[in-house]
Amino acid sequence: MATLRRLRDTPRHLLVCEKSNFGHEKSRHRHVVETHYYNYRVSFLIPECALLPQELKSLVTEFGPYYLVKNLPVHELISPEFINTFVKKGSCYALTYNTNIDEDNTVALLPSGKLILSLDKDTYEETGLQGHPSKYSGRKIMKFIVSIDLMDLSLNLISKKYERISWSFKEKKPLKFDFLFAWHNTGAQELAVVSYFGSYQIREHQPQVAVSSLGELPCPVLQSRELGGQPDASCGALELFDWLGAVCSDASLTNEPSDFVSTCCCPQPSTVLARACLCTITGFLLPEKVVLLLEQLRHYFDEPKLAPWLTLSVHGFADSPVSWREKEHGFRRGGEHLYSFVVFSNQDYWLQMAVGAEDDCPP
Structure with missing residues (x-):
């Protein structure tokens, strides 16, 4: 049987x-x-x-090229400087590296400006953010999906919504990951990416x-x-x-x-x-x-x-x-x-x- x-x-x-x-x-x-x-x-x-x-x-x-940025805090991806430098001036892609979607917290930045977080139950509750259960959780919900529209968020950086999300990532539940990062832009993208993430460990790959x-x-x-x-x-x-x-x-x-x-x-x-x-x-x-x-x-x-x-x-x-x-x-x-x-x-x-x-x- x-x-x-x-x-x-x-x-x-x-x-x-x-x-x-x-x-x-x-x-x-x-x-x-x-x-x-x-x-x-x-x-x-x-x-x-x-x-x-x-x-x-x-x-x-x-x-290429694309980049591996080590120990990058998620709050960097919602900062006004990041949104104005990358999200609004090209197609920006970021994906957590060496994370398993069924076991770990994972994050992806879409070229549309959407930041998608797949979080385990404990992390989701600690962030205090609004999301919805993963449709693949089964009867016991263990994963939650949070979607943040960075383009919409950037329209009002003094709103309570932005303050709540920023506080969540900076203080309430700071999250850090290694990210694969790439930016499609006709300008001098290599210099822009390396200089922007200069305070973090960043490595270019082909x-x-x-x-x-x-x-x-x-x-x-x-x-x-x-x-x-x-x-x-x-x-x-x-x-x-x-x-x-x-x-x-x-x-x-x-x-x-x-x-x-x-x-x-x-x-x-x-x-x-x-x-x-x-x-x-x-x-x-x-x-x-x-x-x-x-x-x-x-x-x-x-x-x-x-x-x-x-x-x-x-x-x-x-x-x-x-x-x-x-x-x-x-x-x-x-x-x-x-x-x-x-x-x-x-x-x-x-x-x-x-x-x-x-x-x-x-x-």
Whole structure:
């Protein structure tokens, strides 16, 4: 019975798929990318390509910088100086580092100016702030979500509301975290960030880029008009999702009897690519940069290519308080929230968005 119960309790995972064309007036591709705020890995796969084109090579080296600020008090993020310097003059992103969403207090600053705090019950009560129970707490509420609109707060810095929040973070319940921080601004952002946080321990980081050439890669046959998969025509959406995950993770696709690590195999119908180029970028990656990458990948087909399609996959931080927009994100049984594009040479695309057990349906 124990075995049956474990199988019955297997966490659900949700995969939402749609197809469109980049030129369509109602295409949602840009909206989906821009509202998936916290990305730690971006991968793209180009079939029948030996070397990364120079345009793409230049773009992937410009994904940074981002910063790690140690022991930063939360009250710094609500100060008028911080709001005027960063929040009002660009897209500002901050996320607590080395915190677990299901166990620890976590904080995220969204580019909209919303400060989201996911707090345990004791911390929430000690702050005295207004919030609501996490929708993933279960019958015994252990986590609470607090949302503070910094743009609204900055309109009246002498209000009782601002004084209460400031007093809570400075005196009643001072909270400090290590934060990943990035700021999208056309000005001299590096000097601004380093100088502003000069009194704290701050370290600049650049994303890591890995490019590999794959040979003799088993590959499914894809037809842009057949997202659902048709017999002997194109593989199904779920099969494609699993295959792409295996390729990006460097998992074996042979399904050999002796392979105890991976039982993945290539969906049918399939072919074998003589070569393919896989590029992976890892770090604190801003959606503005992903938008530029997706646009550049679209233009890959401006000149005739052997490849009929390419892919772009983006993985979110498992322990961020949100997935898309302000949708609450949880971990407990699986912290994935990610999306993938299959870009076809005719500018059609497939979009696949996946979340785990502790998430609402993707947008």
